[in-house]
Amino acid sequence: xxRVIRIGTRESQLALWQAHxxxxxxxxxxxxxxxxxxxxxxxxxxxxxxxxxxxxxxxTKSLDLALLNNRIDVAVxxxxxxxxxxxxxxxxxxxxxxxxxxxxxxxxxxxxxxDQADYIANIATSSVRRKAQWLRKYPHHQLHNLRxxxxxxxxxxxxxxxxxxxxxxxxxxxxxxRPANSIDLDWMLPAPAQGAIVVVCxxxxxxCREACVLFNHDETALTTNIERDFLRTLMGGCTTPIxxxxxxxxxxxxxxxxxCSLDGSQFFSTTREVPLDKAHALGQEAAQDIMAQGGAEIxxxxxxxx
Ligand SMILES: NCc1[nH]cc(CCC(=O)O)c1CC(=O)O
Numbered sequence: 001x002x003r004v005i006r007i008g009t010r011e012s013q014l015a016l017w018q019a020h021x022x023x024x025x026x027x028x029x030x031x032x033x034x035x036x037x038x039x040x041x042x043x044x045x046x047x048x049x050x051x052x053x054x055x056x057x058x059x060t061k062s063l064d065l066a067l068l069n070n071r072i073d074v075a076v077x078x079x080x081x082x083x084x085x086x087x088x089x090x091x092x093x094x095x096x097x098x099x100x101x102x103x104x105x106x107x108x109x110x111x112x113x114x115d116q117a118d119y120i121a122n123i124a125t126s127s128v129r130r131k132a133q134w135l136r137k138y139p140h141h142q143l144h145n146l147r148x149x150x151x152x153x154x155x156x157x158x159x160x161x162x163x164x165x166x167x168x169x170x171x172x173x174x175x176x177x178r179p180a181n182s183i184d185l186d187w188m189l190p191a192p193a194q195g196a197i198v199v200v201c202x203x204x205x206x207x208c209r210e211a212c213v214l215f216n217h218d219e220t221a222l223t224t225n226i227e228r229d230f231l232r233t234l235m236g237g238c239t240t241p242i243x244x245x246x247x248x249x250x251x252x253x254x255x256x257x258x259x260c261s262l263d264g265s266q267f268f269s270t271t272r273e274v275p276l277d278k279a280h281a282l283g284q285e286a287a288q289d290i291m292a293q294g295g296a297e298i299x300x301x302x303x304x305x306x
Contacts (some may be wrong), residue, residue, distance in 0.1 A: 229283025
Protein backbone atom coordinates (compact mmCIF):
# COMPACT_ATOMS: atom_id res chain seq x y z
CA UNK A 1 0.00 0.00 0.00
CA UNK A 2 2.96 2.40 -0.29
CA ARG A 3 1.76 3.88 -3.56
CA VAL A 4 0.31 7.40 -3.07
CA ILE A 5 -3.00 7.92 -4.87
CA ARG A 6 -2.95 11.40 -6.47
CA ILE A 7 -6.49 12.84 -6.34
CA GLY A 8 -7.15 15.41 -9.07
CA THR A 9 -9.75 18.07 -8.33
CA ARG A 10 -10.93 21.42 -9.58
CA GLU A 11 -10.13 24.32 -7.30
CA SER A 12 -13.60 25.60 -6.40
CA GLN A 13 -14.75 25.22 -2.81
CA LEU A 14 -17.41 22.71 -3.94
CA ALA A 15 -14.90 20.62 -5.91
CA LEU A 16 -12.46 20.62 -2.99
CA TRP A 17 -15.21 19.50 -0.57
CA GLN A 18 -16.01 16.61 -2.89
CA ALA A 19 -12.34 15.67 -3.29
CA HIS A 20 -11.92 15.72 0.50
CA UNK A 21 -14.77 13.19 0.79
CA UNK A 22 -12.90 10.86 -1.54
CA UNK A 23 -9.59 11.45 0.27
CA UNK A 24 -11.25 10.57 3.61
CA UNK A 25 -12.81 7.40 2.16
CA UNK A 26 -9.43 6.25 0.77
CA UNK A 27 -7.61 7.15 4.00
CA UNK A 28 -10.16 5.14 5.99
CA UNK A 29 -9.19 2.11 3.89
CA UNK A 30 -5.51 2.66 4.70
CA UNK A 31 -4.45 4.29 1.41
CA UNK A 32 -2.03 7.22 1.17
CA UNK A 33 -3.31 10.16 -0.87
CA UNK A 34 -2.31 13.55 -2.19
CA UNK A 35 -4.65 16.28 -3.52
CA UNK A 36 -3.70 17.81 -6.87
CA UNK A 37 -5.75 20.94 -7.77
CA UNK A 38 -6.18 21.42 -11.55
CA UNK A 39 -7.66 24.50 -13.26
CA UNK A 40 -10.53 23.76 -15.62
CA UNK A 41 -11.77 25.82 -18.54
CA UNK A 42 -15.21 25.77 -16.96
CA UNK A 43 -13.81 27.84 -14.08
CA UNK A 44 -12.01 30.44 -16.17
CA UNK A 45 -14.53 32.10 -18.52
CA UNK A 46 -17.30 33.50 -16.31
CA UNK A 47 -19.25 35.38 -18.97
CA UNK A 48 -20.14 33.05 -21.83
CA UNK A 49 -23.01 30.61 -21.16
CA UNK A 50 -21.81 27.00 -21.21
CA UNK A 51 -23.88 25.98 -24.22
CA UNK A 52 -22.19 28.75 -26.27
CA UNK A 53 -18.69 27.52 -25.43
CA UNK A 54 -19.79 24.36 -27.25
CA UNK A 55 -17.16 22.11 -25.70
CA UNK A 56 -18.38 18.88 -24.17
CA UNK A 57 -17.33 18.23 -20.64
CA UNK A 58 -15.91 21.67 -20.04
CA UNK A 59 -15.60 20.94 -16.31
CA THR A 60 -14.07 17.51 -16.81
CA LYS A 61 -11.70 17.92 -19.74
CA SER A 62 -8.67 19.28 -17.85
CA LEU A 63 -8.91 16.49 -15.28
CA ASP A 64 -9.30 13.88 -18.05
CA LEU A 65 -6.10 15.16 -19.64
CA ALA A 66 -4.25 15.13 -16.30
CA LEU A 67 -5.36 11.49 -15.84
CA LEU A 68 -4.25 10.46 -19.33
CA ASN A 69 -0.92 12.30 -18.88
CA ASN A 70 -0.37 10.44 -15.61
CA ARG A 71 -0.24 13.62 -13.51
CA ILE A 72 -3.04 12.30 -11.27
CA ASP A 73 -4.43 8.80 -10.54
CA VAL A 74 -8.10 9.53 -9.88
CA ALA A 75 -10.36 12.50 -10.65
CA VAL A 76 -13.40 13.58 -8.65
CA UNK A 77 -16.40 15.10 -10.45
CA UNK A 78 -20.00 16.10 -9.86
CA UNK A 79 -21.56 13.28 -11.88
CA UNK A 80 -24.07 15.65 -13.48
CA UNK A 81 -21.15 17.55 -15.11
CA UNK A 82 -19.66 14.40 -16.66
CA UNK A 83 -20.48 13.77 -20.37
CA UNK A 84 -22.45 10.54 -20.84
CA UNK A 85 -19.59 9.23 -22.98
CA UNK A 86 -16.33 9.03 -21.00
CA UNK A 87 -13.04 9.39 -22.91
CA UNK A 88 -11.39 6.14 -24.00
CA UNK A 89 -9.20 4.60 -21.30
CA UNK A 90 -11.07 6.43 -18.50
CA UNK A 91 -13.60 4.47 -16.42
CA UNK A 92 -15.78 5.19 -13.41
CA UNK A 93 -14.15 3.66 -10.31
CA UNK A 94 -16.84 4.57 -7.75
CA UNK A 95 -20.03 6.57 -7.28
CA UNK A 96 -20.48 7.97 -3.77
CA UNK A 97 -23.72 7.88 -1.83
CA UNK A 98 -25.97 10.57 -3.23
CA UNK A 99 -26.52 13.87 -1.41
CA UNK A 100 -29.50 16.22 -1.82
CA UNK A 101 -30.90 16.06 -5.37
CA UNK A 102 -33.15 19.12 -5.61
CA UNK A 103 -32.80 22.69 -6.82
CA UNK A 104 -33.71 25.76 -4.81
CA UNK A 105 -34.53 29.40 -5.48
CA UNK A 106 -32.56 32.04 -3.59
CA UNK A 107 -34.71 35.18 -3.65
CA UNK A 108 -33.93 38.83 -2.94
CA UNK A 109 -36.72 40.13 -0.73
CA UNK A 110 -39.73 37.77 -0.87
CA UNK A 111 -41.46 35.26 -3.14
CA UNK A 112 -44.77 37.10 -3.58
CA UNK A 113 -43.91 37.59 -7.26
CA UNK A 114 -44.34 33.86 -7.88
CA ASP A 115 -48.12 34.32 -7.50
CA GLN A 116 -48.39 37.59 -9.44
CA ALA A 117 -49.35 36.85 -13.04
CA ASP A 118 -48.71 40.47 -14.11
CA TYR A 119 -45.23 40.86 -12.59
CA ILE A 120 -42.30 40.14 -14.91
CA ALA A 121 -39.78 38.66 -12.50
CA ASN A 122 -36.06 38.54 -13.33
CA ILE A 123 -34.62 35.10 -12.60
CA ALA A 124 -30.97 34.16 -13.05
CA THR A 125 -29.54 30.80 -14.15
CA SER A 126 -27.37 29.73 -17.06
CA SER A 127 -28.62 26.16 -17.03
CA VAL A 128 -30.73 25.47 -20.15
CA ARG A 129 -32.62 22.88 -18.15
CA ARG A 130 -33.57 25.29 -15.35
CA LYS A 131 -34.41 28.04 -17.87
CA ALA A 132 -36.74 25.78 -19.83
CA GLN A 133 -38.45 24.38 -16.73
CA TRP A 134 -38.86 27.85 -15.25
CA LEU A 135 -40.35 29.27 -18.47
CA ARG A 136 -42.73 26.34 -18.69
CA LYS A 137 -44.13 27.28 -15.26
CA TYR A 138 -43.66 31.07 -15.49
CA PRO A 139 -43.77 31.90 -19.23
CA HIS A 140 -43.94 35.67 -18.56
CA HIS A 141 -40.69 35.85 -16.54
CA GLN A 142 -37.35 37.14 -17.83
CA LEU A 143 -34.35 34.76 -17.54
CA HIS A 144 -30.75 35.97 -17.16
CA ASN A 145 -27.41 34.20 -17.49
CA LEU A 146 -25.47 33.61 -14.29
CA ARG A 147 -22.17 31.74 -14.49
CA UNK A 148 -19.33 31.07 -12.10
CA UNK A 149 -18.91 29.03 -8.97
CA UNK A 150 -21.57 29.10 -6.26
CA UNK A 151 -19.94 31.96 -4.28
CA UNK A 152 -19.55 34.10 -7.40
CA UNK A 153 -23.16 33.47 -8.34
CA UNK A 154 -24.46 34.46 -4.92
CA UNK A 155 -22.41 37.69 -5.05
CA UNK A 156 -23.75 38.49 -8.52
CA UNK A 157 -27.31 37.90 -7.37
CA UNK A 158 -26.77 40.38 -4.52
CA UNK A 159 -25.29 42.97 -6.91
CA UNK A 160 -27.87 42.70 -9.74
CA UNK A 161 -31.43 43.90 -9.91
CA UNK A 162 -32.81 40.35 -10.05
CA UNK A 163 -35.61 38.73 -8.05
CA UNK A 164 -33.91 35.38 -7.59
CA UNK A 165 -31.45 32.76 -8.82
CA UNK A 166 -31.58 28.95 -8.97
CA UNK A 167 -29.00 26.65 -7.33
CA UNK A 168 -28.53 22.96 -6.62
CA UNK A 169 -29.14 22.27 -2.92
CA UNK A 170 -26.08 19.95 -2.94
CA UNK A 171 -23.80 22.70 -4.23
CA UNK A 172 -24.84 25.13 -1.48
CA UNK A 173 -24.87 22.59 1.34
CA UNK A 174 -21.38 21.34 0.52
CA UNK A 175 -19.92 24.79 1.01
CA UNK A 176 -22.01 25.30 4.15
CA UNK A 177 -24.45 27.80 2.72
CA ARG A 178 -28.18 27.59 3.27
CA PRO A 179 -29.48 31.10 2.56
CA ALA A 180 -32.35 32.06 4.87
CA ASN A 181 -34.12 33.58 1.87
CA SER A 182 -34.52 30.40 -0.17
CA ILE A 183 -37.25 27.92 -1.02
CA ASP A 184 -36.99 24.36 -2.31
CA LEU A 185 -38.25 23.93 -5.85
CA ASP A 186 -40.03 20.64 -5.28
CA TRP A 187 -41.77 20.83 -8.65
CA MET A 188 -38.45 21.09 -10.55
CA LEU A 189 -37.19 17.65 -11.62
CA PRO A 190 -33.38 17.72 -11.21
CA ALA A 191 -30.64 17.15 -13.77
CA PRO A 192 -29.68 13.50 -14.35
CA ALA A 193 -27.27 12.45 -11.54
CA GLN A 194 -27.64 15.74 -9.63
CA GLY A 195 -26.21 15.44 -6.11
CA ALA A 196 -23.96 12.48 -6.94
CA ILE A 197 -20.14 12.40 -6.98
CA VAL A 198 -18.10 10.10 -9.23
CA VAL A 199 -14.45 9.03 -9.04
CA VAL A 200 -12.86 8.13 -12.38
CA CYS A 201 -9.48 6.57 -13.09
CA UNK A 202 -7.42 5.00 -15.90
CA UNK A 203 -8.93 1.76 -17.14
CA UNK A 204 -5.66 -0.18 -16.69
CA UNK A 205 -5.05 1.05 -13.12
CA UNK A 206 -6.16 -2.02 -11.16
CA UNK A 207 -4.74 -0.61 -7.91
CA CYS A 208 -7.01 2.47 -7.95
CA ARG A 209 -10.03 0.54 -9.20
CA GLU A 210 -9.69 -1.91 -6.32
CA ALA A 211 -9.23 0.94 -3.84
CA CYS A 212 -12.32 2.86 -5.01
CA VAL A 213 -14.74 -0.03 -5.49
CA LEU A 214 -14.66 -0.46 -1.70
CA PHE A 215 -16.76 2.68 -1.24
CA ASN A 216 -18.90 2.46 -4.37
CA HIS A 217 -22.55 3.03 -3.36
CA ASP A 218 -24.47 0.45 -5.40
CA GLU A 219 -27.88 2.10 -5.16
CA THR A 220 -26.59 5.52 -6.26
CA ALA A 221 -24.53 3.96 -9.04
CA LEU A 222 -27.57 2.05 -10.32
CA THR A 223 -30.08 4.92 -10.19
CA THR A 224 -27.75 7.55 -11.67
CA ASN A 225 -26.85 5.07 -14.41
CA ILE A 226 -30.53 4.84 -15.35
CA GLU A 227 -30.85 8.66 -15.34
CA ARG A 228 -27.77 8.99 -17.54
CA ASP A 229 -29.00 6.22 -19.91
CA PHE A 230 -32.15 8.34 -20.34
CA LEU A 231 -30.03 11.44 -21.11
CA ARG A 232 -27.68 9.55 -23.46
CA THR A 233 -30.50 7.92 -25.41
CA LEU A 234 -32.28 11.26 -25.90
CA MET A 235 -29.39 13.62 -26.59
CA GLY A 236 -25.83 12.59 -25.88
CA GLY A 237 -24.07 14.38 -23.08
CA CYS A 238 -24.40 18.10 -23.75
CA THR A 239 -26.19 20.60 -21.54
CA THR A 240 -29.82 20.03 -22.38
CA PRO A 241 -33.32 20.73 -21.02
CA ILE A 242 -33.54 17.12 -19.83
CA UNK A 243 -34.34 16.09 -16.26
CA UNK A 244 -34.44 12.67 -14.63
CA UNK A 245 -34.66 11.19 -11.20
CA UNK A 246 -34.70 7.52 -10.13
CA UNK A 247 -34.87 6.00 -6.66
CA UNK A 248 -35.37 2.52 -5.25
CA UNK A 249 -38.09 1.59 -2.78
CA UNK A 250 -39.19 -1.97 -1.88
CA UNK A 251 -37.04 -3.49 -4.63
CA UNK A 252 -38.76 -1.27 -7.20
CA UNK A 253 -37.11 1.46 -9.26
CA UNK A 254 -39.22 4.61 -9.49
CA UNK A 255 -38.27 6.79 -12.45
CA UNK A 256 -39.37 10.21 -13.71
CA UNK A 257 -37.96 11.86 -16.82
CA UNK A 258 -38.73 15.09 -18.69
CA UNK A 259 -37.77 16.83 -21.91
CA CYS A 260 -38.58 20.53 -22.45
CA SER A 261 -38.16 22.76 -25.47
CA LEU A 262 -35.67 25.57 -24.78
CA ASP A 263 -38.45 28.15 -24.35
CA GLY A 264 -40.52 25.84 -22.15
CA SER A 265 -43.50 25.86 -24.53
CA GLN A 266 -43.32 22.13 -25.30
CA PHE A 267 -42.93 19.43 -22.72
CA PHE A 268 -42.87 15.63 -22.55
CA SER A 269 -42.65 13.49 -19.45
CA THR A 270 -42.72 9.87 -18.41
CA THR A 271 -42.87 8.05 -15.08
CA ARG A 272 -42.50 4.33 -14.48
CA GLU A 273 -42.08 1.78 -11.75
CA VAL A 274 -40.06 -1.33 -12.61
CA PRO A 275 -38.89 -4.23 -10.42
CA LEU A 276 -35.19 -3.84 -9.61
CA ASP A 277 -34.21 -7.01 -11.51
CA LYS A 278 -35.93 -5.74 -14.68
CA ALA A 279 -34.53 -2.20 -14.66
CA HIS A 280 -31.40 -2.61 -16.83
CA ALA A 281 -32.95 -0.86 -19.86
CA LEU A 282 -35.28 1.46 -17.94
CA GLY A 283 -33.50 4.70 -18.94
CA GLN A 284 -33.39 3.76 -22.64
CA GLU A 285 -37.06 2.67 -22.65
CA ALA A 286 -38.18 5.87 -20.93
CA ALA A 287 -36.23 7.90 -23.53
CA GLN A 288 -37.84 5.97 -26.38
CA ASP A 289 -41.25 6.73 -24.86
CA ILE A 290 -40.42 10.47 -24.84
CA MET A 291 -39.24 10.28 -28.46
CA ALA A 292 -42.44 8.49 -29.51
CA GLN A 293 -44.62 11.08 -27.76
CA GLY A 294 -43.12 13.75 -30.05
CA GLY A 295 -39.91 14.50 -28.20
CA ALA A 296 -37.84 13.54 -31.27
CA GLU A 297 -38.84 16.85 -32.87
CA ILE A 298 -37.67 18.85 -29.83
CA UNK A 299 -34.38 16.95 -29.75
CA UNK A 300 -33.83 17.81 -33.43
CA UNK A 301 -34.61 21.50 -32.76
CA UNK A 302 -32.17 21.62 -29.83
CA UNK A 303 -29.44 19.98 -31.94
CA UNK A 304 -29.94 22.68 -34.60
CA UNK A 305 -29.53 25.51 -32.08
CA UNK A 306 -26.18 24.16 -30.92
N1 LIG B 1 -23.26 22.97 -13.02
C1 LIG B 1 -22.41 23.28 -11.91
C2 LIG B 1 -22.62 22.33 -10.78
N2 LIG B 1 -22.19 21.06 -10.86
C3 LIG B 1 -22.53 20.43 -9.69
C4 LIG B 1 -23.18 21.33 -8.87
C5 LIG B 1 -23.69 21.07 -7.52
C6 LIG B 1 -23.68 19.61 -7.11
C7 LIG B 1 -24.69 18.79 -7.85
O1 LIG B 1 -25.71 19.35 -8.32
O2 LIG B 1 -24.48 17.57 -7.98
C8 LIG B 1 -23.23 22.55 -9.55
C9 LIG B 1 -23.82 23.80 -9.06
C10 LIG B 1 -25.27 24.02 -9.45
O3 LIG B 1 -25.78 23.37 -10.37
O4 LIG B 1 -25.91 24.91 -8.84
